[in-house]
Amino acid sequence: MRADIDRHDADAPIFAARAFRLSEPDADLIARARAFGRRVLAPRAAAHDRDATFPIENFRDMHGERLLGICIPREHGGTGADFRTYCLAAAELGRYCGATALSWNMHVCSTLWSGALADDLEMSAEDRGAHRTRREAHYRRILDDGAVYSQPFSEGGAAAAGVVAFGTEARPVDGGFMVNGKKIFASLSGAADYYGVLCTERLEGAAASRRNTLYLAVPADAPGVSVTGDWDPLGMRATVSRTLVFRDVFVPDDAMLMPRGVYFLAATRWPHMFLTLSPTYMGLAQAAYDFTIRYLRGEMPGTPPVKRRMFPTKQIAVAEMHIQLEQTKALWFQAVSEACANPSKEQVLRAYAAQFTVMENANAIAAKAIRTCGGQAMLKSLALERIFRDSRCGALMLPWTAEICLDRIGRDALYEPGETDE
Numbered sequence: 443m444r445a446d447i448d449r450h451d452a453d454a455p456i457f458a459a460r461a462f463r464l465s466e467p468d469a470d471l472i473a474r475a476r477a478f479g480r481r482v483l484a485p486r487a488a489a490h491d492r493d494a495t496f497p498i499e500n501f502r503d504m505h506g507e508r509l510l511g512i513c514i515p516r517e518h519g520g521t522g523a524d525f526r527t528y529c530l531a532a533a534e535l536g537r538y539c540g541a542t543a544l545s546w547n548m549h550v551c552s553t554l555w556s557g558a559l560a561d562d563l564e565m566s567a568e569d570r571g572a573h574r575t576r577r578e579a580h581y582r583r584i585l586d587d588g589a590v591y592s593q594p595f596s597e598g599g600a601a602a603a604g605v606v607a608f609g610t611e612a613r614p615v616d617g618g619f620m621v622n623g624k625k626i627f628a629s630l631s632g633a634a635d636y637y638g639v640l641c642t643e644r645l646e647g648a649a650a651s652r653r654n655t656l657y658l659a660v661p662a663d664a665p666g667v668s669v670t671g672d673w674d675p676l677g678m679r680a681t682v683s684r685t686l687v688f689r690d691v692f693v694p695d696d697a698m699l700m701p702r703g704v705y706f707l708a709a710t711r712w713p714h715m716f717l718t719l720s721p722t723y724m725g726l727a728q729a730a731y732d733f734t735i736r737y738l739r740g741e742m743p744g745t746p747p748v749k750r751r752m753f754p755t756k757q758i759a760v761a762e763m764h765i766q767l768e769q770t771k772a773l774w775f776q777a778v779s780e781a782c783a784n785p786s787k788e789q790v791l792r793a794y795a796a797q798f799t800v801m802e803n804a805n806a807i808a809a810k811a812i813r814t815c816g817g818q819a820m821l822k823s824l825a826l827e828r829i830f831r832d833s834r835c836g837a838l839m840l841p842w843t844a845e846i847c848l849d850r851i852g853r854d855a856l857y858e859p860g861e862t863d864e
């Protein structure tokens with residue numbers, strides 16, 4: 443029997459295998475993620491949210507479940523999940539702990555971008571051979587030792603939005619690079635084993651260029667790496683996204699997670715790579731809806747078995763939430779299904795629209811859930827208020843913030859490349 447219907451006393455999949463035409467292996471993997479989220483992540487989420495502590499034990503358990511290697515290509519011993527399967531699995535984790543799903547995304551991207559994405563991009567045979575050798579070493583650390591990678595690229599300026607070169611610099615030196623700079627909002631700071639830092643390779647006297655972006659795995663314990671500042675935000679508290687400072691940090695050549703020039707190529711040719719922050723929030727949208735159904739049916743654990751479903755206003759609110767959720771799912775599923783190298787303009791605009799829709803609707807559905815369920819539902823003893831706070835963060839995530847998505851859709855819908863009004 444298929445993974446999504448062979449279950450009792452558990453949540454239904456967000457994307458049912460038969461309805462969304464998923465293959466059996468993909469559906470099984472996604473079902474494993476859902477079961478893991480429900481069994482392992484959900485019970486730990488409240489305490490880490492309250493204390494703003496990183497749930498490192500979740501990542502240790504993910505290692506046991508082989509979830510750390512979900513996107514490591516099969517030829518390197520990983521599970522080899524494709525872009526869509528990863529996104530659907532991540533949405534299922536986001537349902538139970540948004541902060542863990544978001545942090546897991548930072549880790550997984552280090553393998554997805556260096557794996558399936560890099561394989562889709564043009565490279566010389568020499569670069570490809572060297573890349574295979576280097577990534578094998580990164581993947582072995584993850585698969586054998588449970589190493590956790592993070593992905594700090596934000597710097598507080600326009601670089602993370604893709605507008606200018608990263609201010610964090612890597613100067614070529616004998617046998618590697620000397621890294622200097624600062625990253626803000628670095629999820630997994632102090633918890634990751636390696637920071638996958640986006641930085642600009644800077645040759646003596648040369649101007650900084652986005653084309654020279656390097657993606658380097660900096661060991662967390664390398665001399666010159668420090669974690670600074672506090673972390674007491676509104677939502678996604680368990681991501682512990684503090685500031686990272688790199689002061690004359692030496693990394694060897696094999697720290698490169700992508701060959702020279704390939705990150706820039708990926709950002710321009712494989713733009714859906716930036717859609718990977720959205721699955722977490724797709725999961726949160728579903729979680730807010732699930733909560734509402736359970737609560738109004740009087741079936742929410744930890745609350746009295748009082749039914750509220752008979753009131754027409756509640757039924758209308760649930761209908762509106764349901765419609766908004768289905769709209770979000772449909773658009774997002776299409777966007778994550780069609781992700782590929784060299785997408786058409788229409789596909790890129792749809793990806794922006796999907797990102798915008800997930801990020802805004804997750805919070806809108808959570809807000810409506812609070813209004814509909816009522817005052818007792820937003821107590822901190824229940825998950826809804828955390829879902830509401832976590833979902834607010836989605837629209838802020840660079841490089842595809844809700845504002846940037848709007849900017850680009852409006853401009854690109856009205857102008858073809860090179861067109862001006864002069």
Ligand SMILES: Cc1cc2nc3c(=O)[nH]c(=O)nc-3n(C[C@H](O)[C@H](O)[C@H](O)COP(=O)(O)OP(=O)(O)OC[C@H]3O[C@@H](n4cnc5c(N)ncnc54)[C@H](O)[C@@H]3O)c2cc1C
Nearest residue numbers: 593594595596598599600603627628629678683839840846
């Ligand atoms: C919970 C959480 C976890 C995060 N984890 C990570 C992480 O692991 N790694 C990581 O790198 N980042 C992470 N981020 C950071 C996030 O992606 C943003 O970088 C951060 O929220 C930016 O804050 P800001 O106030 O500088 O943003 P903003 O001021 O909105 O944007 C930053 C800059 O980008 C430029 N910019 C903004 N909008 C546009 C536009 N429309 N067109 C052109 N340029 C524009 C501007 O120069 C602006 O000053 C996380 C954020 C949150 C909330």
